[in-house]
Structures are given as structure tokens and as C-alpha cells.
Amino acid sequence: MMQSMFMDIMPSLHFTGLVLAVGTFLIIGLFHPIVIKVEYYFxxxxxxVFLVAGIGFIAAAMLVANVMVSALLGVVGASCLWSIxxxxxxxxxxxxxxxPMNPKRKKEYED
Known part of the structure; x- marks a missing residue:
């Protein structure tokens, strides 16, 4: 009975918003440690690099016809620009x- 009800509802469900929300959450979550590591080492x-990548991803988002892929590329591009x-x-x-401060670059933090 329950499975039959779910199968009746399933064709009317749209997962695009949910997939985009999860994808956006994961992309933003991925950029947090990237920013920390890049600043620590470089x-x-x-x-x-984030500027060029951001512009590239946003340009790619405008060229891709698939809405989900285009939106995720746009989120990556915006995340790159935000990371600056x-x-x-x-x-x-x-x-x-x-x-933590990278001890090899200690002089860079002195004002």
C-alpha cells in the first residue's frame, strides 16, 4: 500500500532544487578548507587564480544549456570570486x- 502510494507521487516530484541545494552546500563547504590551505601555503x-577560475566557470555556466550543470558551474564561479x-x-x-601561521612565511605577517 505505502509503496504504491509513493510510486503514484514519484512522477510528480522534481529533484532539481534539492540537487542544486545539496550541490551548492557541498561546493561552498569545499571552498572553506581550500581557502585555508591556499593562504597557509601561498x-x-x-x-x-581564483579570479581567472571564477570568470572561467561563470563563462562556462553561460555556455552550458543544461540548467543544473549551468547553475552548479555558476555556484563554483561565484565561490571562486568570493574566495578572493x-x-x-x-x-x-x-x-x-x-x-595557524605557516612558520616558513612568518615575515609576511609582520606589519
Missing amino acids: GTRLWW GEILEQRQRVKKGWF
Whole structure:
């Protein structure tokens, strides 16, 4: 009985929004440790990589016809662009002692 009811409802369900929400959540969650690692190993000097990648992903999003893929590419592009500011903020968080400082780059944190 329950399985029959579920099978009747199933064709009317749309999972696009749910997949996009989960994909967005995972992409944003993935960028958090990426920003931390990039700042730790390279400092803020790789901000331009995020700029180029962000522009590239957003351009790709405009060229892809599939709505779900296009939206996820747009989220990755926006996350790349947002990460530029986050890398600069991460440097400040390291200076405040909230995150570990790379001892090989200690002089970069001196004002």
C-alpha cells in the first residue's frame, strides 16, 4: 500500500532544487578548507587564480544549456570570486591567532 502510494507521487516530484541545494552546500563547504590551505601555503599572492577560475566557470555556466550543470558551474564561479575576499580575510584571522601561521612565511605577517 505505502509503496504504491509513493510510486503514484514519484512522477510528480522534481529533484532539481534539492540537487542544486545539496550541490551548492557541498561546493561552498569545499571552498572553506581550500581557502585555508591556499593562504597557509601561498599567502594571498594566488588571489588572481581564483579570479581567472571564477570568470572561467561563470563563462562556462553561460555556455552550458543544461540548467543544473549551468547553475552548479555558476555556484563554483561565484565561490571562486568570493574566495578572493576570504583569502584576504584569512590572512587577518591568522594574524589574530585564530588559525595557524605557516612558520616558513612568518615575515609576511609582520606589519
